[in-house]
Amino acid sequence: MDWSWEVAFEVLPQLARGLIVTVEATFVGAFIAYILGLIIAIIRMSNSKTLGISIYWIAEFIRRTPLLVQLYFLFYVLPDFGIFLSPFIAGVVGLGLHFSTYTSEVFRAGIENVSKSQWEAAKSLNYNKIQTWRNVILPQAIPPMIPPLANYLITMFKETPLLAAITVVELFRAADQYSNSHYKYLEPMTLVGLFFLLVSIPSAYAALKLEKKFKPRNL
Amino acid sequence: MIEILEYYPILITGTITTIKLTIMSAILALVISFIVGLARISKYLSVRIIATIYLEFFRGSSAIVQMFFIFYVLPLLGIYFDALTSGIIACGFNLGSYGSEVVRGAILAIGKEQHEAALALNYNTYKRFRYVIIPQAIPIMIPTFSNLLIELLKLTAVASLITISDLTYMAQIIRVQTALTLEPFLVILVIYFIISSILLIIPDYFAKKFSKGRNTMLAGQN
Numbered sequence: 001m002d003w004s005w006e007v008a009f010e011v012l013p014q015l016a017r018g019l020i021v022t023v024e025a026t027f028v029g030a031f032i033a034y035i036l037g038l039i040i041a042i043i044r045m046s047n048s049k050t051l052g053i054s055i056y057w058i059a060e061f062i063r064r065t066p067l068l069v070q071l072y073f074l075f076y077v078l079p080d081f082g083i084f085l086s087p088f089i090a091g092v093v094g095l096g097l098h099f100s101t102y103t104s105e106v107f108r109a110g111i112e113n114v115s116k117s118q119w120e121a122a123k124s125l126n127y128n129k130i131q132t133w134r135n136v137i138l139p140q141a142i143p144p145m146i147p148p149l150a151n152y153l154i155t156m157f158k159e160t161p162l163l164a165a166i167t168v169v170e171l172f173r174a175a176d177q178y179s180n181s182h183y184k185y186l187e188p189m190t191l192v193g194l195f196f197l198l199v200s201i202p203s204a205y206a207a208l209k210l211e212k213k214f215k216p217r218n219l
Numbered sequence: 220m221i222e223i224l225e226y227y228p229i230l231i232t233g234t235i236t237t238i239k240l241t242i243m244s245a246i247l248a249l250v251i252s253f254i255v256g257l258a259r260i261s262k263y264l265s266v267r268i269i270a271t272i273y274l275e276f277f278r279g280s281s282a283i284v285q286m287f288f289i290f291y292v293l294p295l296l297g298i299y300f301d302a303l304t305s306g307i308i309a310c311g312f313n314l315g316s317y318g319s320e321v322v323r324g325a326i327l328a329i330g331k332e333q334h335e336a337a338l339a340l341n342y343n344t345y346k347r348f349r350y351v352i353i354p355q356a357i358p359i360m361i362p363t364f365s366n367l368l369i370e371l372l373k374l375t376a377v378a379s380l381i382t383i384s385d386l387t388y389m390a391q392i393i394r395v396q397t398a399l400t401l402e403p404f405l406v407i408l409v410i411y412f413i414i415s416s417i418l419l420i421i422p423d424y425f426a427k428k429f430s431k432g433r434n435t436m437l438a439g440q441n
Contacts, residue, residue, distance in 0.1 A: 064369060065412050068377055069411065072390070073404045158280075158282070172281075185292050189288050190292065193285070196280040196281050196284060197280050200279045
C-alpha cells in the first residue's frame with residue numbers, strides 16, 4: 001500500500017479538530033491533576049495520621065492500576081450509581097485523578113525540601129500562617145516544582161489517546177473513525193504519530209530548558 | 220457479586236496473559252535500555268544520532284499510537300505480527316526508550332576515578348564497562364526501573380484494545396455478557412494492584428543482591 005497525499009490532505013481537517021480536543025483534554029486534565037495533587041499533598045502532610053495513611057493508600061491504589069481501567073470504571077460504573085458524565089468529562093476526570101497521584105509527590109517533595117530553618121525564620125519574624133506560606137515557603141517551594149509538573153503535562157498529553165476507548169473523539173479516535181469509514185489506515189495513523197512527535201519533542205526540550213532555569217541554587 | 224465468581228476461569232487466563240505480556244516486554248525493554256543507553260554515550264557520533272532518534276521517536280509519540288501502528292498499519296506495508304507480538308514490541312520499545320535514559324544517567328553518575336582505575340588496570344573498553352562501571356551503575360538504576368515496571372504493567376492494559384485477551388479485555392467480556400459493571404472492573408483493579416505490589420518487591424531483592432559488598436555510599440542510594 002502506497003502513501004497517498006490525497007488521503008492525507010483529506011483527513012487533515014478532522015485530525016486538526018481532534019488535536020484541539022486532545023489539547024483541551026490535556027490542559028483540563030492537568031488542571032485537575034495539579035489541584036487534586038496539591039490537596040493530596042497537603043492532607044498527607046497534615047497532622048492527622050489516619051487520614052494521611054488512608055490518602056496514601058488510595059493514591060497508591062490509583063497509581064498502581066491502569067488508567068484505561070479507571071476510565072472504564074468512570075464511564076461504565078458511575079452511571080449505575082446515577083452519576084452520568086459525558087465521555088469528555090469522564091476522560092479528563094480520570095486523567096486528572098490518575099496523574100494527581102504523581103503530581104502530589106512533586107508538591108510534597110517541593111514543600112518538604114524547604115529547610116526547617118525557613119519555618120523557624122518565619123516564626124521569628126512573627127509571621128502568621130498565611131504570611132509564612134505566602135512570603136517564605138511557597139516562593140522557595142514553587143520554582144523547583146515547575147519542571148516536573150511541565151513533564152507530567154507532556155506525559156498526560158501522550159496518554160490522551162486512551163480517552164478514545166471511552167468514545168472521546170480526540171486526535172487518535174478522529175483518525176480511527178476516518179480509517180474505519182474509508183478503509184485507509186496508513187495515512188491517518190502515521191499523521192497521528194507525527195502530530196504527537198511534533199508537539200511532544202519541542203515541549204520536552206522546552207521542559208528541559210525550564211529544568212536548567214529553575215535549577216536549585218543552594219544545594 | 221456472586222455472578223462474577225462463575226467467570227473466574229477467564230479472569231485467571233486474563234491475569235496470566237497480562238503477566239506474560241508484562242514479563243516479555245520487560246525483558247525486551249531491559250535489553251533495549253542497555254543497548255540504547257550505552258549507544259547514547261558512544262564515542263561515535265553516528266551511533267549517538269541513531270540512538271537519539273530512536274529515543275525521541277518512541278518517547279515522543281504515544282505508546283497507544285505505536286501499538287495501533289504496529290498492529291494495524293505495518294501489515295499494510297507487508298510486515299505481519301500477531302496481536303501478542305505487537306503488544307510486546309510496542310510495550311517493550313516504548314518502555315525501552317524511557318529505560319535507556321535511566322541506564323545512561325546511572326552510567327554517567329559513576330565517577331571519573333572509576334574509569335581511570337580501570338585504565339590503570341589496563342582494562343579495555345569492554346572490560347571497563349563490564350567489570351567496573353556497569354556493576355556499580357546497576358544499583359542506581361534499580362529504583363527507577365522499579366517504577367518503570369509498574370508503568371509497563373499499566374501500559375499492557377492498552378493491549379486489550381488490539382484484541383489481546385488480557386485482564387482488561389476479560390473485564391470487558393464479562394461486562395458485555397452479564398451487564399455487570401462495578402464487579403468486573405473492581406475485581407481487575409484489585410488484581411492489577413496486587414500484581415504491581417508484587418512487582419515492586421522484586422527490584423528490592425535485586426537491589427540488595429547487587430549492592431552486596433559494594434561501596435556503601437552507592438548502596439545507600441537505593
